[in-house]
Amino acid sequence: xxxxxxxxxxxxxxxxxxxxxxxxxxxxxxxxxxxxxxxxxxxxxxxxxxxxxxxxxxxxxxxxxxxxxxxxxxxxxxxxxxxxxxxxxxxxxxxxxxxxxxxxxxxxxxxxxxxxxxxxxxxxxxxxxxxxxxxxxxxxxxxxxxxxxxxxxxxxxxxxxxxxxxxxxxxxxxxxxxxxxxxxxxxxxxxxxxxxxxxxxxxxxxxxxxxxxxxxxxxxxxxxxxxxxxxxxxxxxxxxxxxxxxxxxxxxxxx
Amino acid sequence: xxxxxxxxxxxxxxxxxxxxxxxxxxxxxxxxxxxxxxxxxxxxxxxxxxxxxxxxxxxxxxxxxxxxxxxxxxxxxxxxxxxxxxxxxxxxxxxxxxxxxxxxxxxxxxxxxxxxxxxxxxxxxxxxxxxxxxxxxxxxxxxxxxxxxxxxxxxxxxxxxxxxxxxxxxxxxxxxxxxxxxxxxxxxxxxxxxxxxxxxxxxxxxxxxxxxxxxxxxxxxxxxxxxxxxxxxxxxxxxxxxxxxxxxxxxxxxxxxxxxxxxxxxxxxxxxxxxxxxxxxxxxxxxxxxxxxxxxxxxxxxxxxxxxxxxxxxxxxxxxxxxxxxxxxxxxxxxxxxxxxxxxxxxxxxxxx
Ligand SMILES: Nc1ncnc2c1ncn2[C@@H]1O[C@H](COP(=O)(O)OP(=O)(O)O)[C@@H](O)[C@H]1O
Ligand SMILES: [Mg+2]
Numbered sequence: 001x002x003x004x005x006x007x008x009x010x011x012x013x014x015x016x017x018x019x020x021x022x023x024x025x026x027x028x029x030x031x032x033x034x035x036x037x038x039x040x041x042x043x044x045x046x047x048x049x050x051x052x053x054x055x056x057x058x059x060x061x062x063x064x065x066x067x068x069x070x071x072x073x074x075x076x077x078x079x080x081x082x083x084x085x086x087x088x089x090x091x092x093x094x095x096x097x098x099x100x101x102x103x104x105x106x107x108x109x110x111x112x113x114x115x116x117x118x119x120x121x122x123x124x125x126x127x128x129x130x131x132x133x134x135x136x137x138x139x140x141x142x143x144x145x146x147x148x149x150x151x152x153x154x155x156x157x158x159x160x161x162x163x164x165x166x167x168x169x170x171x172x173x174x175x176x177x178x179x180x181x182x183x184x185x186x187x188x189x190x191x192x193x194x195x196x197x198x199x200x201x202x203x204x205x206x207x208x209x210x211x212x213x214x215x216x217x218x219x220x221x222x223x224x225x226x227x228x229x230x231x232x233x234x235x236x237x238x239x240x241x242x243x244x245x246x247x248x249x250x251x252x253x254x255x
Numbered sequence: 256x257x258x259x260x261x262x263x264x265x266x267x268x269x270x271x272x273x274x275x276x277x278x279x280x281x282x283x284x285x286x287x288x289x290x291x292x293x294x295x296x297x298x299x300x301x302x303x304x305x306x307x308x309x310x311x312x313x314x315x316x317x318x319x320x321x322x323x324x325x326x327x328x329x330x331x332x333x334x335x336x337x338x339x340x341x342x343x344x345x346x347x348x349x350x351x352x353x354x355x356x357x358x359x360x361x362x363x364x365x366x367x368x369x370x371x372x373x374x375x376x377x378x379x380x381x382x383x384x385x386x387x388x389x390x391x392x393x394x395x396x397x398x399x400x401x402x403x404x405x406x407x408x409x410x411x412x413x414x415x416x417x418x419x420x421x422x423x424x425x426x427x428x429x430x431x432x433x434x435x436x437x438x439x440x441x442x443x444x445x446x447x448x449x450x451x452x453x454x455x456x457x458x459x460x461x462x463x464x465x466x467x468x469x470x471x472x473x474x475x476x477x478x479x480x481x482x483x484x485x486x487x488x489x490x491x492x493x494x495x496x497x498x499x500x501x502x503x504x505x506x507x508x509x510x511x512x513x514x515x516x517x518x519x520x521x522x523x524x525x526x527x528x529x530x531x532x533x534x535x536x537x538x539x540x541x542x543x544x545x546x547x548x549x550x551x552x553x554x555x556x557x558x559x560x561x562x563x564x565x566x567x568x569x570x571x572x573x574x575x576x577x578x579x580x581x582x583x584x585x586x587x588x589x590x591x592x593x594x595x596x597x598x599x600x601x602x603x604x605x606x607x608x
Contacts, residue, residue, distance in 0.1 A: 055477065081479035093477075095470035106467050109460050110479040118461045118488075119452075123263050125460070168478065 006069055008033040008204050009085070009172055013063035014053055023049045025228035026063065031172070036198050036205040038215045038236070041225035047208045048090055050225065051176055054206075055087045056080045067172075082111065086170030090177045090208070092157045096150035100141055100160055103149050105132040107167035132167065139163040140189050155186040162190055166197075173197060174206045179214075194218065212240070260451055262458040266538045271603040275538055278545050286439055287428050293552075296507075299439055301548045302446035303503045308528045308540035309453050310496035315526075316534035317457050318489045319469030321377065323522055324384035327391045328365065328494040330516035332357040332501025337408040337511035338401060345411035354502040358495055365494030369487040392517050407512020416441070416506065442503045449496055454537045456492065465489055466535070524551075531591050533598020542599050550587065554580045 007030035014027045024046045031037055039047050052058040054065055056077040064073045067083055075083075095103050105122070108131045123129075136142055139159040144152060149160060162178055175194065179187040191214060197203055198218065209215055215222065215236060222239045224232040232239050239245055258265075266272040281288060285298035307329055314320045335357020336350060343349040364387075372383040395402045402408065414420050420434035430436065456462050464485050467475040472482050505511050515521075524547065532543025555577045562575040595602040 057473075057477075076481075077476040078479045078481045081477060087477065089474075089477075093471065093474050095467050095474065097470055098466060102463065102466075106463060106475075107478050109463070118459055119455055120459050121259075121262055121455070122458055122460045122463050128460075164474075164478065 007031055007066070008068060009054065010066040010069075011050075011054065011063065012066065014050070014060055014065060015062040016049060016053060016058055017061045023228050024053060027225070027228075027230045028063075029223060029230060029233065031204055031206065033204050034202040035220040036194075036207060036218055037221045037223060038219035039206065039208045039223045039225060040210070040215065045225040046228040047225055048176055049228075051087060051174055051206075051208070054080075055085055055174065081168065081170070084171035085174070086165050086168035086172065087174035088161045088165040088176060088178060090180065092154075092161050094149040094157060094160055094164070097148055099146050099148055100136060100152070100163075101132060101145045103160060104136050104163050104167050105129065107164040108132045108135070111168060135163045135167045138166065138193065155182050158182055158186075159189065162193060166193070170203075172204045172206070176208045177210070178207075179209070179211070191218075216240075262451075262455040264454055264458050264537070266600070266603075268603045271538070271600065275541055278541055282443060285443075286430055286436055290430055295435075295439060297548060297552050299442050299507045300504075300552075301545050302442050303500050303507065304528070304544040304548055305541050306446050306449045306453075306500040306503070307497055308525055308532065308544045309450055309537055310493045310500065311525050312529050312532075312534065312537065312540050313453060313457065313465075313489060313496075314493045315529055316536065316539075317462065317469060318465040318486060319377075319472075320373075320486060320490060321381040322384040322490065322493075323381060323519075324365075324368065324388040324391075325493070325497055325525060326517055326519075326522045327384075327388040328361040328497040329501040329504070329521075330391075330395070330511075330513075331361045331364070332498030333505040333511040333516045334395070334402060334408075334501075335360065335498070336502050336505035337403075337410055340412060340505075341403075341408050341410040345413055347413050350413065350506070353505075354499075357502060358498045361494045361498035362491050365491045366487065369490040373486045373490070374483055388517075388519075388522075392513060395513055395517060403512065405513060407510060407515070409510045412506060412509055417509075438506060442507055445499070445503055449499060450537070450541075453496060457537060461485070461488070469535070527588055529598075531588065531595075531598060533595070533600035533602070536598065536600040536604070539598045539600040550584055554584060558583065 009031040010029070012028050014024055015022065016024045027050060039050070041047055049058065053060050056075060056079075060073055064071055066072065067080075067085065072080060072083065095106065098106075105128055108128050109125075112128060133142075136145065139162055141156060141159055141163060144156060149157065152160060158178065158181070162175070165173060165175070178190045178194070182190065194205065194207065195218065198205055207218070219236050221234060222236050223230055224239060224245050232242055232245050266275045282298055282302055286295050289295065289298065307325070311325050314322055314325070332354065336353040339349040339353025339356065343352070368383060368387055372380045396404050398404075411417070415434050416438045417434045420437075421432060422437070423432040426432070457465070464475065464480055467480070468482050468485055475482050501516060504515065508515060528543035528547045529540065530543070531546060532539025532541070558575050558580055559577040562572050562577065565571045565575060591599070
């Protein structure tokens with residue numbers, strides 16, 4: 001465990017440009033271990049792009065990403081995942097023609113040593129299977145085990161997306177609008193999951209979410225992004241009351 | 256035991272299992288069920304082509320990699336045996352050395368090609384393999400003194416594998432017990448072993464990752480898989496098995512030339528067989544190869560007979576003329592893709608759900 005004074009994750013002046021457009025503009029922030037940080041901001045603010053820079057899908061044009069004090073700005077995506085930075089995607093991103101079980105099992109086996117033989121039988125690995133089943137049940141997909149991911153409803157696909165992230169058991173857990181497009185009775189499954197991850201471990205959670213009541217009840221800190229810039233951050237109560245946020249975010253007519 | 260040999264991946268639906276069993280039994284007993292040089296030759300080719308197609312399916316169907324160099328690796332295995340046997344003289348040592356040399360060269364070449372081009376885009380890999388395979392073909396025809404050029408090489412093998420060798424002086428069910436029979440079973444059992452190895456591979460955790468890469472390599476990376484490594488291993492394994500199939504062909508034909516191993520026609524045939532059988536199903540290669548080789552070898556006869564039968568109907572007899580066999584083969588292919596877009600095995604398996 002890193003001591004609380006060393007941020008588990010830090011971005012320093014993190015910047016990316018697409019042509020002339022600066023999508024993430026010199027964002028500096030320190031994520032302390034065990035905290036849940038909510039990122040808010042209107043569509044196009046750069047939240048997903050910020051995620052992509054942290055998990056490695058995009059390379060920064062400037063600035064740095066640090067994991068436990070080490071510079072990981074140029075590390076590949078799988079290397080970052082292996083260091084314990086796991087994420088789910090805003091746009092569902094699964095293995096469409098594989099079953100629910102196979103999807104989750106792939107995530108479980110990815111980081112389990114010895115689960116990777118060329119001549120072992122995948123179906124014979126009881127340990128991996130059991131862990132996968134656990135995550136599937138936790139996400140409420142136990143009755144859809146053999147269904148292909150492509151055939152699931154949108155809500156179930158979102159749950160599977162979260163199940164893949166859970167299965168990575170990473171120390172830093174990043175959710176990008178996990179309940180977007182979910183029905184009102186499905187969303188609580190995901191939110192309860194996030195709550196339980198927050199409760200039972202010292203995991204650091206970064207959550208992009210629009211629903212203010214969710215943020216109020218879950219977040220330890222809030223980051224407000226606007227036009228790629230970090231315009232406010234801190235305790236939820238203080239941030240949401242501040243003038244700049246009302247103008248930048250609430251004022252844009254979301255909700 | 257059987258379940259473990261089949262890696263828990265039996266053909267599935269009863270009808271499909273029945274057809275596969277029938278094919279395997281026919282191949283296992285071919286010298287006795289269909290005595291005659293031509294039919295045994297067809298059976299041996301089917302065994303070899305099944306391995307070749309299955310190893311290509313590992314790339315195309317399971318991993319989603321398009322390669323045009325598969326026949327090159329097939330040829331490298333065959334030329335290994337051919338060059339060693341013709342320069343060292345017939346013998347097991349030449350066979351072993353040539354086979355091993357061919358397999359090693361294939362593995363090394365596959366590794367270099369994969370390392371150099373799999374990091375980049377898939378289309379780039381396809382183009383590189385096409386270029387390397389073409390260059391290799393030119394090289395083989397230029398290095399006449401070693402490879403026999405366009406004429407290829409004819410060579411002799413250890414006595415035990417030749418028709419002149421009789422290991423018992425009686426006949427079993429009317430079949431001579433000679434070196435030809437031994438060669439056939441060497442090929443049959445090698446093909447079975449190689450097929451089962453591939454079947455195990457695709458059902459291993461490694462094989463699952465290959466499918467994940469085919470489905471969504473972006474997400475596979477996000478789960479922590481270094482997809483480039485997996486792609487490289489898959490293409491090396493696929494090349495090694497193709498080279499071993501080439502070794503078997505070299506043993507069976509006792510001749511190796513560009514037409515039998517390196518040609519682009521053969522490469523296209525392999526693609527067609529993978530698609531007919533069903534991409535991403537090892538069993539598909541058994542059916543695809545069997546149907547295709549049979550059609551290629553016997554379609555002309557069947558059409559000749561049909562044409563003779565319909566000699567009163569001017570247009571029909573023309574259409575059925577044996578010279579039109581390629582047209583009918585093409586038509587068969589189009590129809591099979593239309594009715595079985597996921598291949599024969601895919602079609603059977605889907606209907607269970
Ligand atoms: N790969 C890309 N190429 C060009 N522009 C991009 C790319 N990714 C994101 N952008 C732009 O960056 C901005 C931020 O997008 P995004 O991070 O998806 O916003 P958010 O997730 O906050 O809604 C948008 O203007 C978007 O068009
Ligand atoms: Mg977004």
